[in-house]
Amino acid sequence: MVQKLRSGEKAVLGIIAAVVLLLMARNFWSIETNHVKDEGIPYYSTASKDLSIKAMDIYRQNNCSDCHSLWAVRNMMQNVPAPILDGLGSLHSEDWFYRYFSAADPQSIIPSRLKKEYRMPSYQNLPDAERHILAQYMASLKVKDWYLEATRKAEYEKLTGKTYHDSSSSAQ
Numbered sequence: 001m002v003q004k005l006r007s008g009e010k011a012v013l014g015i016i017a018a019v020v021l022l023l024m025a026r027n028f029w030s031i032e033t034n035h036v037k038d039e040g041i042p043y044y045s046t047a048s049k050d051l052s053i054k055a056m057d058i059y060r061q062n063n064c065s066d067c068h069s070l071w072a073v074r075n076m077m078q079n080v081p082a083p084i085l086d087g088l089g090s091l092h093s094e095d096w097f098y099r100y101f102s103a104a105d106p107q108s109i110i111p112s113r114l115k116k117e118y119r120m121p122s123y124q125n126l127p128d129a130e131r132h133i134l135a136q137y138m139a140s141l142k143v144k145d146w147y148l149e150a151t152r153k154a155e156y157e158k159l160t161g162k163t164y165h166d167s168s169s170s171a172q
């Protein structure tokens, strides 16, 4: 049954329609102008397919994912608060990684706040070629500029357990 609306009801409906339109327009506007828009996954690798495959084989054989997360993969049975490896190639050079993996005592390069069994093990006994491949691959793990500071912050907080203060707001 079609009922005629009274003019008061028409006015109310008109106002509701106007508010809905305004909200839609506002949402549309903020999608267009949002400054923290979703820019996708910030991590990428510059490695060739060949290097990635070789490096990830070594990575698996040495159970790195027992402690670390990389490409969102880690061993869920383990719970070591080691740094996430994504993007670290924007923080260290290939040479640095090679020296770190080759060190008899990695904690002389990065001090640890963890119990001995959770600390980064020495990989000095891995064949030299494998340490080079790992280092080359780690150095290829980059992070886009807009997420660099967040990556630095996450790494610092994992390594020290302290709160990170933005480098732009602290005198260095």
Ligand code: HEC
Pocket: 058, 059, 062, 063, 064, 065, 066, 067, 068, 080, 081, 082, 083, 085, 088, 092, 097, 106, 107, 110, 111, 112, 113, 114, 117, 118, 119, 120, 121, 123, 134, 138, 155, 159
């Ligand atoms: C037993 C746990 C464990 C395993 C296994 C392990 N790591 Fe680590 N790793 C750590 C911890 C914890 C740290 C942080 C330093 C520390 O506490 O010793 C670390 C640090 C690092 C860092 C430096 C991170 C930074 O923020 O600069 C890299 C790179 C790294 N590990 C790569 C690897 C690779 C590659 C493997 C496998 C070959 C591996 N790790 C295996 C626990 C582990």
